[in-house]
Amino acid sequence: MARAQAVGAGLTDADFTRFAEYFYKRTGIHFASSKRYFVDKRIEACIRQSPYDNFAGWFAALRVNERSGAMHQELINQLTVNETYFLREDYQFDAMLSTVLPNVLRDRGGVARIDGPVKILSLPCSTGEEPYSIALRVLEEWDRIDDVDVEIHGADIDSDVLAKATHASYGDRSLQRVPKPWLHKYFAPIGAGRYQVDEAIRSAVTLHRVNVCDTPAMRVFRDFDVVFCRNVLIYFDELSSRRAAENLYGAMRPGGYLFLGHSESMSRISPIFTPTRLPEGIVYQRPTGAK
Known part of the structure; x- marks a missing residue:
């Protein structure tokens, strides 16, 4: 032998x-x-x-x-792999601003009748570039931000990257796509070529440690209108991917929108989400009326 x-x-x-x-x-x-x-x-x-x-x-x-x-x-x-930078795959942020958020307001009866804040989740959020990108895009480019309360949450399984997200200090590689006016407006230089996100932006993002496959832990997430879960399901096998999909489904409001990575497809994982084609690409919805 x-x-x-x-x-x-x-x-x-x-x-x-x-x-x-x-x-x-x-x-x-x-x-x-x-x-x-x-x-x-x-x-x-x-x-x-x-x-x-x-x-x-x-x-x-x-x-x-x-x-x-x-x-x-x-x-x-x-x-765990944590490769990310600001405004990554930003065509999906374009879709969020141009189509998804207006649809959320419409489906929830408009500003006058909206029940609670619009809730957005980034999972996995890694070192924070994605949820802070969402905050910047919404703050700078969504014309309803002065009328609507928005909650942004980030979550990850890795405690080290969450600590870095909390400190929110970034170098040139992470910031390469941030427009210069935004860099000067929302970031403070802290030496050695690094910049820290402004306290007002940091305080607008709530961070959590959670495994998307951990069903009991995921039950704390409820009623999210928009979820970004990009480039993580590719690391799971069929069973784990299905469990993650079910947990994301439970975290979302009926009619809520799920963004996956460009190489991922929920249609290959679970039929519980409805694929919806937007001008910018495919997004997945939790069906309205679903329990």
Whole structure:
């Protein structure tokens, strides 16, 4: 019998399978063998930051101390990808401003009859560029902002990126698409080529730590009119994607709008949302009258 191949942080093929199953059960994120190098490198980083010098000891401690959360959260922080920048895929923000928000007001009876604020959720929000982009676009370009109360929320599974979103300090790469007048108006230079989002914008965004596949945790989100959930479902298998879709459905108001990443399609995941074609592209709606 051939001996199992050890790779990276002392993981054998069997170890990788056990770890991938463990992580999947707790997050819904599936790592295929093609992601082996990425996973090994991230586990190596976790082991270096722990009292253990090999995978076996570290993995045993991870499972024993799972309820304390610290090791588990560090693992999540290492294994989630957080590539983002301001005004990314902004054609969807165009759709939100030109069509979606006017439809929300119409469907909720107009400003005079609207029941509560218009609620917008960015999940995953990563280091905050997306929810702050939403705030900037709405504040600068929506002609009803003076008449309508808007709540903007951001959520992510990674505690490290949420800490960065709270501080809201960004460098040139994140800010490359921000118009210069907006940069001067809403960002303060803090040295070393970095800028911090103005306190008024930061305070307009409420941040949460949550896993979109965690149904009990997602129940705190209700009655959102617009949800951005871009470029995350591609990391899930069929079962986890369906669970995430159901949780997003539960977080939305009937008639609410869901934006996915340009390479994602809810039609391949679940029939519970209705695809709607806008001039800027496809958006998905929770059907009106749905419970």
